[in-house]
Amino acid sequence: DSAKTLAVSGLGVVGRDKYGVFPLRGKFLNVRDASHKQIKENAEIDALLKIIGLQYRLKYDKEEDLKTLRYGKVMIMADQDQDGSHIKGLLINFFHHNWPALLKTTFLEEFITPIVKVTKDGRSTSFFSLPEYMKWRVDHNNGKGFKIKYYKGLGTSTSKEAKEYFSDMAKHRIPFKYGDEQCSVSIEMAFAKSKVEKRKEWLTSWMEERKRQRLTNEQEVYLYNENTKSISYKQFIDQELILFSNMDNERSIPNLMDGLKPGQRKVLFTCFKRADKKEVKVAQLAGAVGEMSAYHHGEVSLMMTIVGLAQDFVGSNNINLLLPIGQFGTRLQGGKDSASPRYIFTQLSPLTKTIFKQEDEHVLKFLNEENQRIEPEWYCPIIPMILINGTEGIGTAWSTKIPNYNPRDVVENIRRLINNEETKVMAPWYRRFEGTMVKLGEGRYISNGRIAVINDTTVEITELPIKTWTQKYKETVIDKLNDNPDKNAAFNISDYKEYHTDSTVKFVVKMNEDKLAAAEREGMHKVFQLQSIINTTSMVLFDSEGCLRRFDSPDEIMKDFFKCRRQKYIERKIFLEGMLQAQSDKLSAQAKFIMAKIKGEIKMENVKKAEIIKKLRDLGYLPDPLKKWNDDEKKRREKEDKMDVVEEIEEEDTVVKDSVGDYDYLVGMALIKLSEEEKDKLIRESKDKLTELEILKKKTWSDLWLADLDEFMAALKKHEDKEEAEIEKAIRDATAKLKKEAGSAKSKRGGLAAAADFKPDPRGINVVPDIQSYKDKFEEKPKKEKAPKKEKAPKKEKAVKKVENHGGDVSSFLVKKENGTGKKKASKKNESDSDDTDELSEFDSDDEEENSKPRSFSKKSNTSDEEKYSKPNPKKADQKTKPTPKEAGGKRKKTESDGEESKSSRNVPTRPAAKKAKLVISSDEEDSFV
Incomplete structure (x- = not known):
């Protein structure tokens, strides 16, 4: 109840006579498409009805109706991040869906708190949105000299700060205003299940505008500042809630370039940065990820992300980026049988370093958060990992589902693209899968x-x-x-x-x-x-520019990946050439300096620094070539990426031109290095760098890529051979043990027979699966013209049974207004794609990357052609045949469903309050309060 504590601390300033406090737990229910049972059994809704005195039978469009309420206003306190925005939106949706007239009054307000605070010389400035803070930072020398504090949630603020907030209510209290009917349209668009396509248009338009702003270096629009007095519901939806919707998609849908979701990318970044040569506990690695990459969500979710990256059973990853050292889950329960993160260990797989090349680090765009450099916007592996390991995820208005493909097929097609040849069609493939995979039609396979x-x-x-x-x-x-x-x-x-x-x-x-x-x-x-x-009809990914795109085939994904990866190889080559030239120049200058010192051309003993620098300049020595090149490279990247971190580094490294620091690579050399042997060594190293540079200059981007692919394929073969050897050894050891036991046991069955039990019976005749019935089922047939339906006599309406409930009869209120029969209107099946049924829901935000199952509120079935156990035409019988060769298979990622909202009952305030009192609803990621 940290959120409630903050509110209670603040109310010590204004008093409790006209304020009540109620904490909400977790995300509020999206009532717009919820069932009668869901609403009736929801403890949070029932508590709000009691506290405020709301009744479903009243519209609250009359003064006498408003007088029946126990509070005159509801003021929402939530975290100032995207999850807090979602909670605000769900509460607005609750009131709008049930009592739209309340939104046309001044009934709803919000209480905003800082997301960033900067302090200098005892004076503080608060920012209520990150774009506002970033603009201030640009105008104030990147915030140098200021103490900067980020507020993760309401629990970050102290009691003293809470009193400061409530002492300046005019600044923190923002009323919601109902501008026109567009406010209602916007709220419904954001939360109604039937408005999926509208939400897609809404988000697509926003992403395109963001892309344009980045290209033109325009400042992002922000909703809150110290002069904000009120906002309309449409403004809230279009400028604040949309940030949550986009973040929800980023958590749920990977990027095309690296195939990773943000949490997975943070794990990989931390592993690269730590460069552990020894295994580490999963629980300890999760803590390091939070520290090094500014991870703000639940540790349990993060630990499951780490486990998912290491799983290698059939149906999970074709190439696991982390090693599973311990019980990381099996195909017995789809990975859910993994051991506690406290007991299992992991580390980077050797294959990972051949896929994510260290040489590419300098051509990536790294992000900056809380004054620290964190993971890049996306990594750039040498192959499209999204096709290797596949993905599943459901976000806002979009969902994605991509199967796994054979790494060898992917590499072969990359080689074809490099050689300007046509790619081959790829079918889904899962490592160690012994079944068959057959194509049924365009975008559809049968396993x-x-x-x-x-x-x-x-x-x-x-x-x-x-x-x-x-x-x-x-x-x-x-x-x-x-x-x-x-x-x-x-x-x-x-x-x-x-x-x-x-x-x-x-x-x-x-x-x-x-x-x-x-x-x-x-x-x-x-x-x-x-x-x-x-x-393969729902292949949705973020592209390299941060926009969501639907891809029609794995070939289209590969070609899009190829274009961006090719450009990164060109950039890598340019970077390496510059670095090698600078290294060679530095080594040559050092060798030349030693030779001059030996010959007595340069004397530093009892000579002033200024004279030493002048002498070096006169002899043609330049400031440290490698340092200068690094500084120039940092400035270039900063300009391109619009990053802030480099400025701080630059200030630390900047020295007066032609100072001793610029020539420290010469005058700072140890005396032992001022020898002829050291001179000869430096000359050799300089020549080696120049030779390496000449070799690199003769290579093209394609040569670099093909060399990386060769290295990866060799490592893949070595990795698979090692795995096979370990499996064979385990079988031999088990067989030997069973033989020994069989020799001493009096059982009827021998040890060899027991070992054979786990293998397919050699007498078996494999049954050929029926495929044709599925092809017939999905084959497009001409539509027959439907005969006009005869008019039926109207049915008698059934009496609705009255239910005791706080606030009146919710079932009658939930009836669609346009449906006069008293029954819920059936939703159109083909209104959107089968996977795109998720609106802004009440899921737990911590379960980001691995959450790929539909949210708990959704009632729409997603079976049809994606049923786990499909049923073909019974007329087609399977046939017997001799055993056929086994077909290879692979793995698929584990997904974790979102946790259900807690419905435990709690004590609620029942003391009557004075009219026009305010009910403060506050929330952080775990608690909210009214």
Whole structure:
């Protein structure tokens, strides 16, 4: 209740006679499309109804209705960051949806607090938006000489500061104003599920405008400053809430260039910066990420991000960037069976350093937050990692789903693009997946598990479709077939046994002979639900300029990546040439200086500094070439990236022209280095640098890229060979142990037989999956003209049962106004893409990067062609054939669903307050208060 504490501290200044305080917990419910049950059971809503005295049956468009309220105003206190803006928006949406007339009065207000405060000589200046602070920083020499404090939330402010805020209510208290009907339109657009396409247009327009402002170096528009007296609801939606919507997308949808979400990028940045040669605990690494990269969200979410980057089971990553040292989860439960972050270790994978090259660090645009340099806007790997490891995510108005592809196919296509050749079509691929992947049509594939018939009463399942986890499959498919009380059911099984490992699947299923035959006629893959659809129709990513784009194919993603990566190779070559030339010049000057000192041409003993510098200039020595080149390079990057950090570094390094510092690389050399041997060594090193420079100049950007690809492919083969060797060794050790146990045991089964249990039965005849029925299902057919419907007699309206509830009958109030039948109007199925059903929701903001499941409020089904267990045409029977060669497969990322909002009941204030009193609703990331 830190938010409530801040409000209570502040109210000590103005008194409690006309102010009540109530803390909200977490994100408020989006009531616009919530069910009657959700609203009725929501503890926060029920508490607000009691406290304020709201009733659903009243419109509050009359003075006598307003007099029934226990408070005259509601003032919202929330964090001044994007998540705080979302909470404000959800509360505005709550009042607008239920009592729109209240918004046309002065009923709603907000209490703003600083997000940044700067102090110098005892005088402080507060900023209520980051754009306002950045503008001040540019005008005040980058804030040099000021103490700068960032406020993460309401809990950051002290009790003393709370009293300061409430002592100046006019500055911090901002009323919301209802300008015109556009205010209602904007609120509905932001929160209504049916307005997905409008939200897309809204966000797209904002992103394009931001892109234009960056290109023209225009100042960002900000909503709050010390002169702000009021804002309209439309202003709030278009200038404040939109920042949350964009941030929500950035958390949920990766960037095309590195395939990473912000949390994942921060983890990688920290690992590169720490350069750990030894393994580190996941929990400790999470703490380091928070310290080094200004991570502001929950540590639990961050630790799960680290775990996700290290997972390597079938269906997760094709190339895990971190090593899983310990139990990081398996395909048994889709990674949810990972051990506690306190007990598992990780470190950078050797492959990661061949993908994210250190040489590219100087051509990246690094961000700056809280006066520290943090991760870049995006990394630039040598291959499009978004295609290697895939992704899933749901943001605001957009969602994305990209399958994994074979690294070798991706590298081959990159080589083709480098050589100006056409790329080959790629199909989804998952490492160690033993099933098959078949194309059904444009943008659609089918993932088939593997099932074999052993004899007339036994079948063996040795692979499941991608993203079908062993434990869940057992509970939802096998157990249901086994526990069916109807013994006459067509496909009952009599018994089954499990022989799984952490990486393989094996169910041995027993059936009656006639039921097995019936299952063959129906189709084994259908009966055992061993097929699932993989779509490539929702490939949405942020491009290199920070705009969301939908891609039609992996080939389009690769070509877009190729253009930007090629430019970075050109920039890298220019940078390396300049650096090598500067290094060579410095070494040559040092060798020349030593030779002159040996010959007695330069004398420094008992000579004034000014005379030494003059002598060096006269002899043609220049200030430190490498230092000068570094300074020039920093200035260039600062100008291009509009960064602030470099100015601080520049001030520290700047010295008076031609001072001793400029020539310290000469006069500061140790006496031991003023020898002939050292001179010869420096001359050799200088020549080596020049030779390296000449070799580099002869190379093109394509030569550099191809060399990196060769290095990566060699490292990939070495990595895979090592993995295979470890697996084979584990099998040999286990077999030897079983042999030993079999020799001493009196059991009927031998050790070798037990070891063979985990492998596919060599007697099995693999069943060929039915594909044609799926192709027929998704094949486009000409639409038939529908005959006009006959008019039906109107049905009698059913009486609505009255429900006891604070504020009146919510069910009658939730009926759509335009639907006169008293029933909820059905939503149009094809109003937007199947994945794009998420509006600004009440999800927990901490679960950013890994959150890819729909938010808890959403009721729209996303099954159709993406059902986990799809059902083909029963007329097509599976056929028996001899075992076919295994097809390779891979992994897919783990996703974590958002935590549900806490609904625990709490004591609420019931003491009546004077009329026109204010109810202060305050919130930080965990608590909010009224």
